[in-house]
Amino acid sequence: MRRCCILGGKEKIMLYQQKQYPFYNPVLVRISMGGGLTVNYVESLDQSCVEFPHVHECYEIYYCLSGEQHLYIDGAMNTLFSGHFAVIRPGIHHYTNYEPNMPKRYLVFVFAPPTAAASKSKGDQAEENFLSRILKYFEKNPYYVTKDRFGCDSIIYKMETEIEESYPGREQMICALYQEYLISIFRNLDPVEREKNTPSNTNLAIQITKYMHANYNKNLTIQDIADFFYISSRHVNRIFEEYFGQSLKRTLNIYRLNYAKNYLIDTAYSVEKIASLVGFSSQKMLYRLFKEMEGITVSEYRAMHRTGSSAVKCSGAEAPESKKNEKIE
Template identity: 25%
Template sequence: MTTSVLTYEQGYVIHVNQPGDELFYHLDYDERSHDLNMEFQHFHDFYEVCILLDRTAAHIIEGSLYEIQPLDIVLLRPSLLHKTQYPKGTPPKRLMINFAMPRHMPGLESGYNELFSIFDEEVPIFRFPEERRKEILAPINDIFAISQQCSTLQPVVIHHKFVEFLCAIHRYAAENGYVREETGSSMSRRMYAIASYIHSHYQQDLSLDEVSRRFYVSAHHLSRQFNRVTGFTFTEYVQMTRIRNAQQLLLNSSEKITDIAAQCGFASFSQFNRIFNKQSGMSPSAYRRSRPSQSKHEMMLVGERPQ
């Protein structure tokens, strides 16, 4: 079926290669219910594109809340802490695209760096007028059609079409009409501003008293309202933000674990080790060793439907 301007089939999956390969695509056409909302923000080492197809939802990126409407295009770069909050009721349909591609091809490096600058926007959410949206999403519909054909050229054509999709977003980025709306009560907005502040300053010494003074709210009121809005105490949120960032560094750098602990705002290595074990279920060194193998897999493309 076609939902507005985007072809959609419940439970359909398209993939080229596997996560961990230098080039891979995974397009997942599915619904997501409120009951499956993640508890805290997560990260991954690949790029992600999220396109909601009906209803509305919210995206939390580095602690900041963004309302999204159907056919908004959310672009998430690797290692960015984020989660989607889906509403109660009928599960919204969405297309989730996870991908990675090599950007070091001779003569194309600067072009790819410019293309991927769209993922570095301060607010990486794009909303286009209807006619422009049709043009931008057309390559994604082409990928859906191509996935149902049998050809050894499928992976090449899918890669080409996806680059075309990104190029269209970049070409028309100046027409982006997304405006962050002020939703919820003024206190809720203040709590999300505090969460965003934590993400920007987790490396520093963050105390409830210091942050409450900065945001002109009593420490007692901040503590109570922050828990109500985010589901975490102030201390829990700070610790989880620090641990998520430490996890990124453990997987994507060769820095010493003691240096990572200090860099992420922990007062001592013993404190870092204790909290990391509690939240991750393993030690920092074991977490680093658990990094998925980057071995290559045989290239394949599959269009899957539910059985």
């Protein structure tokens, strides 16, 4: 947001500044979930916010309320559309890419789980088991990105009203809404729910493709997929090949290859950078597969599809690779 004023008949241009929303709560709030979880900070932000790459010892949830958000997590770009969110574990560098001309609004929600177990009732123990089951996923994975299936946006709008207003019982209602929001967020991640929703091999094969779409940009292995669905790697391969008639590994490479096309068209990133962004271990693999599956080189594809209107949409773009580097090994 740009601010300006008129002084002595002349316009004085002020600095660009981040828009301040009333939806902001830096107060530490302790909720009963899991035996004493603490919410550190909640704020609504938009495209005027300049985020610096940062890391901390708390979990952070980014929830995209509108527009399109490009969120860099652990060096990889993740696109959040309206109704999508990301949960990031402690110790992982992350930030939202600054794109002032791309309207968006999103919520940041920072929390810390309880550090020590205390005497708990049966209800507290059930909450702790639920929370532990969710957080166990992050022991091996730095983050999780998915589409919200449990109406978290409606809870966010209730939060906004309570934080902006001063109704009686405000603190208690904010505490209750924080807990409702976290439970709803975690329901999207709960492996128990996932198992219930995939009772057959057919459904499981479809779910595997969805997981691959969401995680193709990571250093994803068959064992990672097997661990996520609580089955063996052999079982994953068998289910996938029986249903689709193609190996899981090749399908994953096809996804990566096709997503690479977006970067080739929309950015001037080097092939090495694009290969890394879509999950290939090296640019040589992208060169080889592109020639094998498309029948043309990466540079030829880029030249065919980039036009004068295909301006670079991402900051920090690099010049495209020259053809002399396209050696297929």
